[in-house]
Amino acid sequence: MSEIPRVAPIPGPINQEFYDGLNRHELLLQKCRDCGKFRFWPIEMCPFCNSFNHEWARCSGKGTAHSYTVQHQVMHPAYPAPWVVLLVELEEGPRLVTHGLMPPEEVEIGMPVEIEYEKITDEITLHAFRKAEK
Ligand SMILES: [Zn+2]
Numbered sequence: 001m002s003e004i005p006r007v008a009p010i011p012g013p014i015n016q017e018f019y020d021g022l023n024r025h026e027l028l029l030q031k032c033r034d035c036g037k038f039r040f041w042p043i044e045m046c047p048f049c050n051s052f053n054h055e056w057a058r059c060s061g062k063g064t065a066h067s068y069t070v071q072h073q074v075m076h077p078a079y080p081a082p083w084v085v086l087l088v089e090l091e092e093g094p095r096l097v098t099h100g101l102m103p104p105e106e107v108e109i110g111m112p113v114e115i116e117y118e119k120i121t122d123e124i125t126l127h128a129f130r131k132a133e134k
Contacts, residue, residue, distance in 0.1 A: 008126075026058050031054060035051065059091070064089050065108065066088060070084055
């Protein structure tokens with residue numbers, strides 16, 4: 001493993017709950033209290049019904065590979081190449097871009113995936129997704 005740290009995001013007031021959840025190995029997304037829909041990225045207003053009334057709700061961590069790309073060039077020594085960049089559609093509806101924890105030759109659109117947690121620093125854990133077990 002590389003000794004060079006991965007690039008870590010800097011949480012702010014709007015997404016602190018999201019990162020706090022990842023640190024506890026929980027995928028929390030905003031859920032509208034009026035229409036009941038989940039959304040991602042964190043924003044103040046529901047994009048479906050314009051409500052400001054929301055809660056943070058735990059997601060299953062399961063979804064499907066909606067799309068992907070493969071990064072072949074080494075951007076930074078801490079990142080392996082090739083690197084699968086996965087667009088996951090969660091069971092709850094939102095899609096998120098994440099690290100695909102599978103070799104590029106095994107990734108397929110529509111494949112079931114489930115969450116893993118990658119600790120990047122003492123303060124930051126990121127989501128990543130691997131092929132779901134049956
Ligand atoms: Zn809503």
